[in-house]
Amino acid sequence: xxxxxxxxxxxxxxxxIKQAQNFYKLNIFTVKDLxxxxxxxxxxxxxxxxxxxxxxxxxGTILAEIEDVQITYFKKKxxxxxxxxxxxxxxxxxxxxxxxxxxxxxxxIYLFDIKITNKSGRKNIYNSKFEKFKxxxxxxxxxxxxxxxxxxxxxxxxxxxxxxxxxxxKDISKIITEPLGEYLKNTDLETLPSSIEKIHFPENQxxxxxxxxxxxxxxxxxxxxxxxxxxxxxxxxxxxxxxxESNYLNNFIKSLPYKLTNDQNKAIEEILEDTxxxxxxxxxxxxxxxxxxxxxxxxxxxxxxxxxxxxILIAPTxxxxxxxYDTFKEIFKDFNIDIEICISNKKTIxxxxxxxxxxxxxxxxxxxxxxxxxxxxxxxxxRFGVEQREYFKKKNKLTPHYLTMTAxxxxxxxxxxxxxxxxxxxxxxxxxxxxxxxxxxxxxKKRNDCFDWIKKNIKESNLGNQAFIIYPLIEESEKLSxxxxxxxxxxxxxxFKGLSVxxxxxxxxxxxxxxxxxxxxxxxxxxxxxxxxxxxxxDIPDATIMVIExxxxxxxxxxxxxxxxxxxxxxxxxxxxxxxxxxxxxxxxEQRLRYxxxxxxxxxxxxxxxxxxxxxxxxxxxxSGVPQFKVASIHDLKLLKKARILAKRILxxxxxPEYILxxxxx
Ligand code: ADP
Ligand code: MG
Numbered sequence: 001x002x003x004x005x006x007x008x009x010x011x012x013x014x015x016x017i018k019q020a021q022n023f024y025k026l027n028i029f030t031v032k033d034l035x036x037x038x039x040x041x042x043x044x045x046x047x048x049x050x051x052x053x054x055x056x057x058x059x060g061t062i063l064a065e066i067e068d069v070q071i072t073y074f075k076k077k078x079x080x081x082x083x084x085x086x087x088x089x090x091x092x093x094x095x096x097x098x099x100x101x102x103x104x105x106x107x108x109i110y111l112f113d114i115k116i117t118n119k120s121g122r123k124n125i126y127n128s129k130f131e132k133f134k135x136x137x138x139x140x141x142x143x144x145x146x147x148x149x150x151x152x153x154x155x156x157x158x159x160x161x162x163x164x165x166x167x168x169x170k171d172i173s174k175i176i177t178e179p180l181g182e183y184l185k186n187t188d189l190e191t192l193p194s195s196i197e198k199i200h201f202p203e204n205q206x207x208x209x210x211x212x213x214x215x216x217x218x219x220x221x222x223x224x225x226x227x228x229x230x231x232x233x234x235x236x237x238x239x240x241x242x243x244x245e246s247n248y249l250n251n252f253i254k255s256l257p258y259k260l261t262n263d264q265n266k267a268i269e270e271i272l273e274d275t276x277x278x279x280x281x282x283x284x285x286x287x288x289x290x291x292x293x294x295x296x297x298x299x300x301x302x303x304x305x306x307x308x309x310x311x312i313l314i315a316p317t318x319x320x321x322x323x324x325y326d327t328f329k330e331i332f333k334d335f336n337i338d339i340e341i342c343i344s345n346k347k348t349i350x351x352x353x354x355x356x357x358x359x360x361x362x363x364x365x366x367x368x369x370x371x372x373x374x375x376x377x378x379x380x381x382x383r384f385g386v387e388q389r390e391y392f393k394k395k396n397k398l399t400p401h402y403l404t405m406t407a408x409x410x411x412x413x414x415x416x417x418x419x420x421x422x423x424x425x426x427x428x429x430x431x432x433x434x435x436x437x438x439x440x441x442x443x444x445k446k447r448n449d450c451f452d453w454i455k456k457n458i459k460e461s462n463l464g465n466q467a468f469i470i471y472p473l474i475e476e477s478e479k480l481s482x483x484x485x486x487x488x489x490x491x492x493x494x495x496f497k498g499l500s501v502x503x504x505x506x507x508x509x510x511x512x513x514x515x516x517x518x519x520x521x522x523x524x525x526x527x528x529x530x531x532x533x534x535x536x537x538x539d540i541p542d543a544t545i546m547v548i549e550x551x552x553x554x555x556x557x558x559x560x561x562x563x564x565x566x567x568x569x570x571x572x573x574x575x576x577x578x579x580x581x582x583x584x585x586x587x588x589x590e591q592r593l594r595y596x597x598x599x600x601x602x603x604x605x606x607x608x609x610x611x612x613x614x615x616x617x618x619x620x621x622x623x624s625g626v627p628q629f630k631v632a633s634i635h636d637l638k639l640l641k642k643a644r645i646l647a648k649r650i651l652x653x654x655x656x657p658e659y660i661l662x663x664x665x666x
Pocket of ligand 1: 258259260264287288290291293294429433447568
């Protein structure tokens with residue numbers, strides 16, 4: 001009986017209910033899952049050496065006859081195998097595997113993968129992989145060729161996985177069908193069944209490359225489909241086009257106490273242009289911390305209101321919503337704009353329309369939204385979700401124009417892949433008056449010196465300067481470290497005796513947090529110790545010193561976001577990143593922090609983290625359900641481009657694109 005791709009793995013010969021559990025742990029439930037479980041690396045055992053050569057080289061694959069097998073008991077059960085070929089003999093040792101006596105037959109010929117260890121002059125060969133010689137290399141599964149090493153689970157070795165896949169090998173072309181059919185013509189892509197065969201049983205490196213190329217393409221094509229579909233859908237939605245009220249906007253721009261940067265101007269143009277269309281804008285404003293995204297959004301809002309519609313600005317926290325409210329009241333004071341705040345304790349959206357509403361996500365979900373809503377701005381977006389957009393679409397017949405502003409810069413490859421359908425405006429340039437924030441990597445043992453310096457700096461400024469000291473978020477589960485912070489707080493109060501030191505953390509009520517921040521802003525507090533609640537957006541111009549403790553626990557994007565809390569005036573500002581005491585010298589963790597200290601651009605540090613730690617680590621994509629690539633590289637934008645062209649074509653020409661989508665490698 002030939003299995004098909006949806007057959008359960010228990011239908012494969014030799015996989016019982018118990019063994020199946022081990023496969024389930026690897027998310028392998030069906031035959032397809034098993035075939036799509038692919039090696040993460042390979043070992044080349046295709047060259048066979050003589051015993052004499054291997055003694056010389058110290059390792060390699062040999063073809064040898066078993067002369068003798070002995071079991072001895074010395075603390076452990078030890079199987080000793082004596083093997084020979086024309087050039088010599090070797091003694092192989094296996095620990096705790098007495099059953100091997102059955103599979104290693106005296107007088108038969110085997111392939112062995114040998115590694116000679118040398119411990120204080122004694123040479124040994126332990127637990128060598130082996131496989132009986134089959135005379136025809138085709139029949140060899142585990143040695144004498146390139147072999148794949150797979151992600152394993154407890155009780156399930158690469159050897160077992162490889163064996164089960166081998167039992168399906170001759171049927172692969174029947175189980176896996178080619179989803180792309182005619183579309184493969186004029187491409188340099190291998191078929192899917194052939195790629196699956198090659199990825200498991202390559203004859204050489206070239207086979208591996210060919211297979212990986214095709215599998216990467218399928219992974220990108222899946223993303224490309226999602227992007228193109230979203231694009232088609234968006235283009236079918238309607239929103240109200242708006243006029244650009246140039247004179248009015250110029251008056252506002254003239255009223256600002258500074259000149260806009262080129263990047264700000266360009267972003268404003270792109271955004272306003274989008275809102276003149278009948279299809280909703282879907283744009284990402286990707287900018288560095290402190291690059292002045294707020295004022296860009298203000299101009300889009302002003303234009304919307306002048307056109308007679310309402311606008312919503314959503315901030316990630318109530319504190320930030322409040323801060324925006326104050327900012328907008330101030331900058332719009334001569335423009336007669338109706339502004340309303342919508343946070344937990346001030347939550348009425350009044351009936352009147354043609355206004356600006358500022359709030360947080362949560363509250364707006366419960367509200368009746370203004371009928372004339374035509375612009376939604378999400379500020380300081382960390383997440384990759386699109387839920388809010390979906391939400392606003394459901395509420396109104398017309399889809400409002402939609403602008404997302406990033407909290408820190410997001411590298412190109414990520415915006416393309418995960419925000420692929422979005423248009424992107426970038427602000428790389430910082431306002432001219434900004435001074436570079438001097439950033440230092442401070443080894444743990446210099447921590448107290450650093451605090452002494454800060455104390456002196458604040459005192460010498462006649463309490464004009466202020467400092468943040470940041471700790472990683474205290475989670476409920478981390479009772480221990482929560483306690484540590486309280487102890488730490490007492491310690492710091494002692495160190496900074498004579499200065500006013502306060503502690504702001506996530507468990508305080510919103511009102512208490514606001515009060516602390518207010519006191520800090522009014523310089524009643526000199527040093528604010530905080531968990532990352534202050535991370536995003538907070539604007540306190542006289543805070544000139546940022547200390548980040550246990551800094552290795554933060555992603556670089558987050559560190560950069562924190563660093564952006566200082567250097568917000570023309571005063572000289574400082575940032576100290578201090579690792580915890582268990583970060584070793586020159587460890588990757590220390591290198592990351594040193595890179596951060598030496599680079600001031602948010603785009604650079606985000607790219608560094610993406611290259612070194614991968615998107616899952618950096619952006620928590622694992623949790624958000626965004627698919628992770630098995631083969632494709634997130635940096636391969638060329639491939640994405642090709643995939644998008646094909647996806648577009650398929651969606652246009654094919655009468656069953658779903659079939660293709662379902663049968664791609666994943
Ligand atoms: P972010 O992009 O991080 O949200 P903000 O919009 O909060 O940054 O801007 C940071 C500060 O820079 C604000 O105080 C704002 O008034 C000021 N600002 C914005 N644009 C300019 C500019 N072109 N020149 C000088 N200061 C600016
Ligand atoms: Mg901001």
